[in-house]
Structures are given as structure tokens and as C-alpha cells.
Amino acid sequence: MVACTFVWTPTASAHGTIVGPATRAYQCWQTWGSNHTNPAMQQQDPMCYQAFRSNADTMWNWMSALRDGLGGNFQGATPNGQLCSNALSRNNSLNTPGQWKTTSVGSNFTMHLYDQASHGADYFRVYISKNGFNPATQTLGWGNLDFITQTGRFAPAKDIRFNISTNGSYRGHHVVFTIWQASHLDQAYMWCSDVNFG
Known part of the structure; x- marks a missing residue:
């Protein structure tokens, strides 16, 4: 069903993003593009x-x-408050606290990467904002994150899915912060997805 929503966009170079739960930029494009x-x-x-x-x-x-x-030095190369933009100045608005639209998830949920160029992945790292962190009023920093998992490698594919299991202690609006280390080059992607744990 998600695949039907993809149309050509004027990207400088086509890569990918987490479409489920939707990243901030993808949610904006999907809803308002x-x-x-x-x-x-x-x-x-x-x-x-x-x-x-x-x-x-x-x-x-x-x-x-x-x-x-980045050579895997994600934290050293990405200042606090710039995680959601992957420290890209053109995307700085993605770091702004507020009422971002959320995707409802349970304690266990599936991440879905759509990658038009089929780069594959050395790994994904997934974090969730700590209990007590408020995405509506606070910018995200490394100290606000709980590390959840690091995956293994994925072969090149347009759609990559993997499961996330939490301890069930999260409720309400949280940020899922994902790092994708692509396989074809040393390229690091970082995103924030806003979720609502029921």
C-alpha cells in the first residue's frame, strides 16, 4: 500500500528514507507535497x-x-540539537520542537526503509527518546536517547524492513532516531520519526 504513494520528486540525487514510521521530512512530503x-x-x-x-x-x-x-563517528560529528536534520543546515527546521504528526506504534513495531537506489545497509542503529523527554518543547540531543538496537547487514533492495522490540515502558509521543549506514559508500543518513506509543 505504501508503494503506491511514491511519485517522482525533483531530488538532486535519489536515495531513501524511513517511510514507516515516517520521518519528519517524509511525513511533510507525503501529506503536503x-x-x-x-x-x-x-x-x-x-x-x-x-x-x-x-x-x-x-x-x-x-x-x-x-x-x-563520517567513519562511524556519528556522535562526534553531529552536535546536540542537530540530530533530526543530520546536521544539514538546509534541514535545520526539522530540529524545531513542536507538535509533529505522529505514527501510532506498539511496543514492538516494524521499521521500513524505502531506497530508490537500492544501496543496501552495513547496519541501522535505532534509538528512542527517553521517558521524560518532550519533543514538543525540547530539541533532541544524544543524552536524550535510549539505544535500542543495531542491525546486521542488508543486501541492496528498494524496500528493507526490520523489527524493533522495546521493553514496553514507552507511552505517548517519542522520537525514533535512526542512523542508516549505507553500503555503497561511507554515507550516513540520520532521521527523526515521531511516534505515539499506545
Whole structure:
């Protein structure tokens, strides 16, 4: 069902993103990409509205939030408060605290990467914001995260899925922070997905 939502976008270079649970930029594109001139966005989705107004490229290039050559030094190369943008200045609006739209998940859920270029993965690292962290009022830093898992390798494919299991202690709005270390080059992608644990 998700695959039907993909249409060509004017990305500088096509890569991928976590589409489930949707990253902030992908959620904005999925909801407003074909309706971005609708003034209702300001009231109905103020976080996407501020992101689009800050830099429309954040929405259009939802596939291209990558940095080269980090050598696995994700924390050292990514300052606190810049995790959701992968320290890319053009995507700085994604770091803004607020009422981002959430995806409802349970204590166990599936992550879904859509990668148009089929790069594969050396691994994914997945974190969840700690209990007590408020995404509506706080910017995300490394100290706000619980490490959940690191996967193994994945062969090149357009769709990669893997399961996440938590201890069941999370409730309400949390941020799932994902790092994708692509296999074809030393390219690191980092994203925030807003979820609601029921």
C-alpha cells in the first residue's frame, strides 16, 4: 500500500528514507507535497508549514539527508540539537520542537526503509527518546536517547524492513532516531520519526 504513494520528486540525487514510521521530512512530503500551496497547512500541520517556509527543499529532497565520510563517528560529528536534520543546515527546521504528526506504534513495531537506489545497509542503529523527554518543547540531543538496537547487514533492495522490540515502558509521543549506514559508500543518513506509543 505504501508503494503506491511514491511519485517522482525533483531530488538532486535519489536515495531513501524511513517511510514507516515516517520521518519528519517524509511525513511533510507525503501529506503536503502535492498540496503545498494549501493555506490549511499552517493550521493543520504547523510543523510542516514552518519547515516548508524555512526551506522548501527539506520537503522536496526527503530522500537526500546524507553526509559523507563520517567513519562511524556519528556522535562526534553531529552536535546536540542537530540530530533530526543530520546536521544539514538546509534541514535545520526539522530540529524545531513542536507538535509533529505522529505514527501510532506498539511496543514492538516494524521499521521500513524505502531506497530508490537500492544501496543496501552495513547496519541501522535505532534509538528512542527517553521517558521524560518532550519533543514538543525540547530539541533532541544524544543524552536524550535510549539505544535500542543495531542491525546486521542488508543486501541492496528498494524496500528493507526490520523489527524493533522495546521493553514496553514507552507511552505517548517519542522520537525514533535512526542512523542508516549505507553500503555503497561511507554515507550516513540520520532521521527523526515521531511516534505515539499506545
